[in-house]
Amino acid sequence: MNNITLAPVQTDQSSHLMPVFGRQPISFVRGQGSYLYTEDGTEYFDALTGIAVCGLGHSHPAVTEAIADQAATLIHTSNIFEVPWQTAAAQKLAEVAGMEEIFFSNSGAEANEGAIKIARKFGYMQGIAQPKIIVADHSFHGRTLATLSATGNKKVQEGFAPLVEGFIRVPFGDIDAITEAAINHPDIVAILVEPIQGEGGVNTAPQGFSYLEEIRHICNQHNWLMMLDEVQTGNGRTGQYFAYQHTSIVPDVLTTAKGLGNGFPIGAVMTQGRGVGVLTAGNHGSTYSGSPLGSRVVYTVIDTIQKENLVDNASQMGAYIVEQFRTQLADQNVIVRGFGLMIGIELPKACGDLVNVARDDYHLIINVTAGSVIRLLPVLNINKEQADQLITRIVKMVKNFLA
Ligand SMILES: Cc1ncc(COP(=O)(O)O)c(C=O)c1O
Incomplete structure (x- = not known):
């Protein structure tokens, strides 16, 4: 392998990078x-x-080997063809996630974009023209326009108005606020929350995971989609494969990323129950979705988590x-x-x-x-x-x- 020596690290002043990150003065090799x-x-x-x-x-070593071998074999084709590694990764992920359908994204924000699209299409299929999604205070769902609009942090939203419409915000853990929203907004179609708010301070709701069970109950009553953002809490992080597995409920839509690829940028939006069959041919896509390389990494990561x-x-x-x-x-x-x-x-x-x-x-x-x-x-x-x-x-x- 060629050893490429990089030029000395540039300071922020002389670098061509957009200064969007507050970086620490250190780099690792x-x-x-x-x-x-x-x-x-x-x-x-x-x-x-x-x-x-x-x-x-x-x-x-398992991830390094999978990446090196797959990179030397086939990195990318296109989703206009069958992608056997994608099918295999989806089967493995579906098993550990308790989900039925999977779409691979390239990040957590994109996985949540997929969830938001599923909620809107779910509403559209019932003749709801302006579908709304309940989201929580202090949440974090990403930096794309729709996901920053869903995020409960004004700093993330500042400067990017007009925000994407269709989100109703409630305090995290407040079931009464959800019940009240249901009365005031007949066009709600889904709730999107994190089981544990990571950016918000490593918090469950005050009532713990029973918040998720209460949400599941309300979603069932109103025929809403229960959508969980497990971008940070998924992939074994919390001592269950997905944090919702600390409870007895299963969400209709589940998103993840981060630990899914161990550093390879890949995420997933998954459905079961009433989330299944909402997105159909032509509704969604991405050039890189579930490439042979990314999919093999996902397969290997799950396999390693299980074997070890x-x-x-x-x-x-x-x-x-x-x-x-x-x-x-x-x-x-x-x-x-x-x-x-x-x-x-x-x-x-x-x-x-x-x-x-x-x-x-x-x-x-x-x-x-x-x-x-x-x-x-x-x-x-x-x-x-x-x-x-x-x-x-x-x-x-x-x-x-x-x-
Ligand atoms: C809960 C949650 N959702 C979504 C995201 C966004 O993921 P990404 O940065 O991969 O777009 C993050 C990232 O920190 C997150 O913690």
Whole structure:
């Protein structure tokens, strides 16, 4: 293989990149499992995994092999042909997701675009001309026009009016607000929520997962689609393959991305129940949808999660990490929330700067969301030794910060 040496990293001023990202002053040239390495070989513990993307860790040999072999065989044809890897990946994903139909997208936002289109078409099929979708405060569904309109965060929407119409916003967890919306808006066709709000601070609704069961009940009563955004919570992250599997209900529409491709950009919108058969020939598409390369990656990721029992590992190691945080930070006025390996530590004050402190002083990559919540999304195959490294560094850092 050719070794290509890149020119030194450009500063924001001299680079041609649109300055849409607030970037940290560091870049990594290599990753292995839970660790990232800079050019000079300095090691960092990656407790963010590209924001819940590299669940199998960096450079997992099964994924590397699948990508290398498929890239040398066939990367792309077109959906005007049969794509056997796409069929195989869909079968595997349908099994673990409890879904029937699957459309592969290229990102989480696009998966949610698919869900929004399904809801609108579902309404159209019933003669509803202006179908509406209920969405929640503090939600995050993506950066395309429709998904930023669905997102419950004004900062994401600012500057992009007119927003896409047809969303009714309710407080997350507020069932009465949904019931009231049903009375005031006869043209509602669906509800779209995240089971756990990731960007919103690693939160379930106040009543926990029973919120999802209450939503399912209301959707059944009104013949609405229950749509769950599991872009972040899916693919084993929360200690179930999909977070809805912590409950007894099944949504009609389910979206995912992130961990689905372990870094390869791919997502999916899936249907079962009354979501099936809504989109038909000519209704939807994408040039790259389910390419041989992307589909083989999805197949391999699911196969690896299954063979290595990573959903159970996420559940067990997540429980251990959360218990240790609760014990070791018991006197620190913090709230620890954990669902498998989706972990949030809410501090009593704003702590955005901890991202820099963690990186520079502890060689630890973390994220702070909702202003005061340390968000940890480590690899699903984390072992006890690595978990202890993570716990030790976080506990020390939080204690120092709050001292
Ligand atoms: C819950 C949720 N939905 C949608 C998205 C958007 O996914 P993408 O960035 O792949 O478009 C994200 C990304 O953070 C997310 O967390």
